Amino acid sequence: MAKCIETANLTKFYGKARGITDINLTVEEGEIFGFIGPNGAGKSTTIRSLLGLITPTSGMARVFDMEARSNRTKILNDIGYMPSEAMFYNGMRVAEIIKYSADLHKMDCSSEANILCDRLKLDVKKKVEELSLGNRKKVSIVCAMQHNPKLYILDEPTSGLDPLMQKEFFALLEEKHTSGATIFLSSHVLSEIQHYCTKAAIIREGKIIVCDTVEALSKTNTRRIHITGAEKVYPNIIEQLSSPLEDLQTSNRGIEFLYTGDINELLHIISQFTIQDIRITEPDLEEIFMHYYVNGEEQ
Numbered sequence: 001m002a003k004c005i006e007t008a009n010l011t012k013f014y015g016k017a018r019g020i021t022d023i024n025l026t027v028e029e030g031e032i033f034g035f036i037g038p039n040g041a042g043k044s045t046t047i048r049s050l051l052g053l054i055t056p057t058s059g060m061a062r063v064f065d066m067e068a069r070s071n072r073t074k075i076l077n078d079i080g081y082m083p084s085e086a087m088f089y090n091g092m093r094v095a096e097i098i099k100y101s102a103d104l105h106k107m108d109c110s111s112e113a114n115i116l117c118d119r120l121k122l123d124v125k126k127k128v129e130e131l132s133l134g135n136r137k138k139v140s141i142v143c144a145m146q147h148n149p150k151l152y153i154l155d156e157p158t159s160g161l162d163p164l165m166q167k168e169f170f171a172l173l174e175e176k177h178t179s180g181a182t183i184f185l186s187s188h189v190l191s192e193i194q195h196y197c198t199k200a201a202i203i204r205e206g207k208i209i210v211c212d213t214v215e216a217l218s219k220t221n222t223r224r225i226h227i228t229g230a231e232k233v234y235p236n237i238i239e240q241l242s243s244p245l246e247d248l249q250t251s252n253r254g255i256e257f258l259y260t261g262d263i264n265e266l267l268h269i270i271s272q273f274t275i276q277d278i279r280i281t282e283p284d285l286e287e288i289f290m291h292y293y294v295n296g297e298e299q
């Protein structure tokens with residue numbers, strides 16, 4: 001399958017400040033790729049490099065098999081970009097902004113724009129400064145989608161949208177994907193990545209710490225252990241374990257924690273104490289992502 005996005009050792013320093021270091025990513029045509037990481041991790045810097053808006057300090061970024069910075073005019077024509085902040089020129093009406101954005105692509109997108117505004121319940125007569133954050137986001141969505149681009153680069157697209165509009169937005173995105181579009185989705189909302197993405201990369205402190213299919217990321221030998229009746233003895237259990245526990249929670253219903261060590265060792269230690277019950281479950285993807293957010297090991 002053809003590569004839609006490719007970076008190799010992509011690095012950007014803002015003066016001496018780290019933006020991103022040695023980012024290696026490949027997004028194949030037709031993929032829905034999730035890009036997640038804590039605040040300041042480097043998501044927007046990576047995106048701005050892909051759009052050719054900033055010059056990398058070193059390494060390369062290619063989109064549609066072209067070097068991003070020197071071919072940005074050509075590349076941007078086939079991209080639907082939603083920046084994380086939906087900011088527009090004050091004084092303009094929604095319809096004018098949408099038309100202006102279509103003109104930049106030298107296309108008449110009016111019929112697609114009307115459909116999108118209708119589905120998103122966007123009042124095109126309003127002035128930008130009269131719009132709520134959610135409604136400004138909708139303007140961004142229409143501008144990103146009306147020209148039916150080959151690639152969507154979406155930087156936290158759902159922040160500010162109410163749940164109904166989030167649902168409509170993803171319905172639209174899935175339709176575009178079914179028609180052949182590739183999607184690069186930066187998000188803080190882990191459930192979005194889990195539901196919609198085929199592959200995901202986690203970035204932390206400017207570096208990619210893990211990149212795999214969402215299915216593979218969900219598979220882990222980490223287990224969540226729930227024990228009832230161990231409130232008094234759990235310090236003794238912890239003391240004997242050779243692997244550290246994570247996310248230890250105690251309550252009057254018992255204790256629970258994430259455990260990645262040898263399960264036989266754990267059961268052997270627990271068997272020395274009197275407990276009421278034990279349950280061993282797989283952690284959900286959100287817990288796995290949080291593990292990488294907080295403790296992230298490098299690839």
Ligand SMILES: Nc1ncnc2c1ncn2[C@@H]1O[C@H](COP(=O)(O)OP(=O)(O)OP(=O)(O)O)[C@@H](O)[C@H]1O
Nearest residue numbers: 014017018019037038039040041042043044045046
């Ligand atoms: N124009 C700039 N000048 C100096 N430093 C910058 C600039 N833009 C970003 N940075 C720094 O680069 C790092 C990565 O920032 P970036 O905005 O790419 O992160 P992010 O993952 O998009 O964060 P968030 O989730 O908060 O939007 C941060 O440490 C940030 O302070």
